[in-house]
Amino acid sequence: EEVKLQLKWVTQSQFAGYYVAKEKGFYDEEGLEVTIMPGGPDISPTQVMAGGGADVTVDWMPSALAAREKGLPLVNIAQPFKSSGMMLTCLKETGIAGPEDFKGKTLGVWFGGNEYPFLSWMATLGIPTDGSEGGVTVLKQGFNVDPLLQKQAACISTMTYNEYWQVIDAGLAPEDLVTFKYEDEGVATLEDGLYVLESNLADPAFKEKMVKFVRASMKGWKYAEENPDEAAGIVLDNDESGAQTEAHQKRMMGEIAKLTAGSNGALDPADYERTVKILLGGGSDPVISAAPTGAYTLDITDEALK
Amino acid sequence: MPVIEAKDLNLTFQTNDGPVHALKDVNLAIEKGEFVSFIGPSGCGKTTFLRCIAALETPTGGSLTVNGMSPDDARKARSYGYVFQAAGLYPWRTIAGNIKLPLEIMGYSRAEMDQRVEKVLDLVDLGGFGKKFPWQLSGGMQQRASIARALAFDAEILLMDEPFGALDEIVRDKLNEELLKLWKRTEKTIGFVTHSIPEAVYLSTKIVVMSPRPGRITDVIDSTLPRDERPLEIRDSAEFLAIAHRVREGLRAGHAYDE
Amino acid sequence: MPVIEAKDLNLTFQTNDGPVHALKDVNLAIEKGEFVSFIGPSGCGKTTFLRCIAALETPTGGSLTVNGMSPDDARKARSYGYVFQAAGLYPWRTIAGNIKLPLEIMGYSRAEMDQRVEKVLDLVDLGGFGKKFPWQLSGGMQQRASIARALAFDAEILLMDEPFGALDEIVRDKLNEELLKLWKRTEKTIGFVTHSIPEAVYLSTKIVVMSPRPGRITDVIDSTLPRDERPLEIRDSAEFLAIAHRVREGLRAGHAYDE
Amino acid sequence: MKSVLPILTVLAAIVVIWYGAAVGLNSKWTYDQAARAGQDVSFSQLVTDTMTQERPVLPAPHQVAKGLWEGVAGQKITSKRSLVYHGGVTFSATMAGFVLGAVAGILLAVGIVHNRAMDMSVMPWAIASQTIPILAIAPMVIVVLASLGIKGLLPKAIIAAYLSFFPILVGMVKGLRAPDGMQLDLLRTYNASGSETFWKLRLPSSMPYFFASLKVGIAAALVGTIVAELPAGATQGLGARLLSGSYYGQTIQIWAALFAAAALAAVLVIVVGAIEKVVLRKMGMAR
């Protein structure tokens, strides 16, 4: 049986579980032939799903829920990531010590479906982001951490497992930085979950296939958590661009393990409710306008983890 | 039935500073096998008239038939060969290649082509220059190449716009004789623009004198010279000189200087 | 000191199918104020020789001086005006604009330019055509425009490559007279290529007869006609005919037909 | 070989300016770091530091050269870290796209020159098509093609073709219309057909325009391929190299990939130029 998995981003340890499951033969054991398609800044996983290019995709919940409202009924079938790795990393020298100091500063934000958590947070703080008086200047941040290094922005978005370490690698000491984890600020939304199209779920055969897929993938994740160095090596082998370095991937794997640690793959409805609440609280322009229904199912994980 | 017949032909060009009346009320009939020369001051419409016959220009008034058809149908029937006032050789083709051009289009066989190219190159005294490119030839040589190009295929009508303008007397005499021979042998109808009065008189059965602004025909002279035998010496005969005189007078009348 | 002096001048073109010996051992001296005609069969090197004088072509052997300088220095000193065999008008300029071109380059004032353009346009009988573009003129009119362009400024030496080739007898006679007048008035030195024997004899103080393959000088005839007074009727004088005869003989000798 | 000295001179000038710029642009970081550490920097320290940074704003020429060297010669060419390997991937898609684009551009130009209805209707929309930001629709194209089962080289080639057909179209329309009236009249007197006029007159006289637009077109095809390599999964090819380098802030890797791409483009343009020389000489049009 074939399964096509669309990743949210390029091949890296963030997706180690799937690569491990593939290399370690966990998918084979279930009789699955899984094709892993790396993503990138120009790939919108939701669009690939809409185009029928993949069976299942890794996406963030805010973006998946927004797509659902736009008429693309994505359903969360599993949630390997328990906590959020997103944060805002600021230069201490800009004088930022707490969220109240953001006003008047320039902040780098990822767009393309990744901006929702930030916008919700700012709405909670009551800080305008449209360039009006007393607000922040938002920059659409590119791929990397240069805006911070070049001091084009006071803060930039980073992930605990990736960009933060790039800043450190570039030569800034942790003491030079101030970080705000979304998790700590109480605005964490669910990240890397597995999503499929609602219409496909009506098909029992497909459901069956997903059960196998989730089961094998979680096996992969747990293996990766326990053997981070080996997992990073597997990721490296699967990187066709040859750009990844071993040190970086190993460290990333270590950080990722912290995020997946609390999850057996099943979505905790409480986390879901929290995410929805944050997204609904997005001030005048909330990410979603009404609490969605049917945006997740526990059927798959219930079956898989039996 | 005349091969070429113009009735009240008019042609006006629209230009940035007003219309130019290039042909006005031109009436002319040319019978099959005639050799007609056009002579007249520069800018009087000779080229324009030839271009109308060749369907390269559309008259703005009057009627014109070629072989009883519209000029455009005659063109499509490949009724004529045309020698332009400027050589107009394609720079990317050798001299031989330029001469082959019409032959290729008209679908001659390769062997036939080579043989014809050879023949016409010799005719215009360019033997051995076939492989050169146009810009490697002198002005007169280019002009001869363009004559060769028009002679390479067999058209009933031959339209020649000052073909011998850039040639010296001796070559000119020789080519005049060759042209007459060709004309007699093939019984082509020839329309020939020239500035040389002796040339016009020597070659033609009919001489059309034109005058400018607006371009019109002022005199049509039917030659009384024998049609079959015209040695070069005929140019010293009284008859010849009389015709030449009439042409000269017509020409002079068309010029502003005398007014 | 001669204005133009060629000693053992040689020029060979390298072409795709072997070298062409365009000029071989040419020796010639032209004094100030002379009117020298070059006549010879097509392809004998007349244009090439004129181009060497104008420093547009570099001889491959021998020496050539113009005004005692190298041709290139003479060119830089703007010693001559050149009329090319083809009109070569710039299509993006009107006729008046084309004639103004050398004047602009040589820095004439605007008023002076307009006045000169007016004058030379009239001289070549193109008054009223200044605003037209080159492609709106007939072949002969374009050639006259290019003559006007060379006459518009004052150069000591005038090099003319078949300037009157595309003109009829009447205009030609008129321009011949005008040219002689200009020459007498300004005492220019003129190098003039022509194919017309009468024209060469009528105009020149010296006639250079050339012959092709390789291009060389076969005869240099000093005219015995009076220098100051040359009415058109002089062409019927015995003296004139004698010179013309000698030129014709020289020319004929240069052609292959008689061999 | 007359051109070696000029090229070396220009290159030398560029390298000197480049080193200067590297010191200038990278110094901010050096000073910032020193300030954070509470130190002073001497000029010599500044120079050495600006040339050895790991993520310089502008890497020094020797750093790029080293990156290139390692990418080209330091790996087996089948290795995923080899620039030759990635260059090969990009090259094949570029060529496929260029051929597609050139054929499309030339065919459309021929149609426009010969058919009034096409002339009046196609051109405005060909222009409009080019204003669509390719990077915006490339992902959609890739997605749609993938759902149709078309994958691998072809989607990239289609995007490359999309970018390269336009300069070729514009140039060829101009070139095919370049023959002057008298040259066309000559063929009219022979009653030459449209195709004969095309082969014997329009095409030969369009050659200078043709080659100028091929050069632009092949460079555009390369850009198109690289653009297409981003959403194609960013896995292989110089585009993927650029992107991942960019993503991980590996400036030197970006520059090495950039130079490899530019070198590839330059080689392609030079090849077209060489063909142009040969063809024009054969046609007697070279000066």
Added chain:
Amino acid sequence: MSALIIAIVFWVAATALNGWIARTRPNARWAKLFVPALFGATLLILWEGLVRGLNVSPVILPAPSAIAARFAESTDVLWGDFAQTILKGALAGYVIGCGAAVLVAIAIDRSPFLKRGLLPVGNFVAALPIVGIAPILVMWFGFDWQSKAAVVVMMVFFPVLVNMVAGLAATDRLQRDLMATYSASYSQTLAKLRLPAAMPFLFNGLKIATTLALIGAIVAEFFGSPTRGMGFRISTAVGQLDMPLVWSEIAVAALAGSGFFGLMALIEKAVTFWHPSQRRR
């Protein structure tokens, strides 16, 4: 399905009508506008028919009618993006890039040394792909329109350079000889012969550059931008699956690009009226 059939029928009919108009009244002023308009309408109707007939998801490709509706309701957003991306980024870059290319082409043409040295190196530098240089230029010139202009400069430079160099070489021997006989200085020959003769080629480059300038300015915004601009809007809207907005922006780009191209074509017509390609017709 019937929507699709209607669209195809319309397509066939419109093509026939266009062919007929083009044959019978090719020179009428209205025909010059009507024919391309009808052609465009055909494309749009075919598109609408395809989307409806084949039930294409609006997330993949929205119907023209949906795009038009979105366009109408977001005109102020579209205008703001237009001003940011095209009026500031693209236009500034176009002027600087084309100007630089013309000057470099002249410099290259002037000096054989530069021609041999700079042209290959210039080819090389200009062939740097935008997706590679855009992030670097954003790093150097900041997030605002200046970095977009810089990207545009690099995009338009090469096509204009290549065409201009070809154009400066496009004089014939007689034309050059004439200048030599006047002993015209270099600058005189340039002004009076080489530049006019180069114009048909230059405009070729300038026309291609118009669309490149738009692409460059928009694409550069993908690599970092303030929160306005056409590229910014497109990339965020894709993420939000707001495809009608994406296509509205694309429509703005297409309109602006066609207008820009048309403007250059008009100027070309006025400047190179003498060229055979402009004279006939």
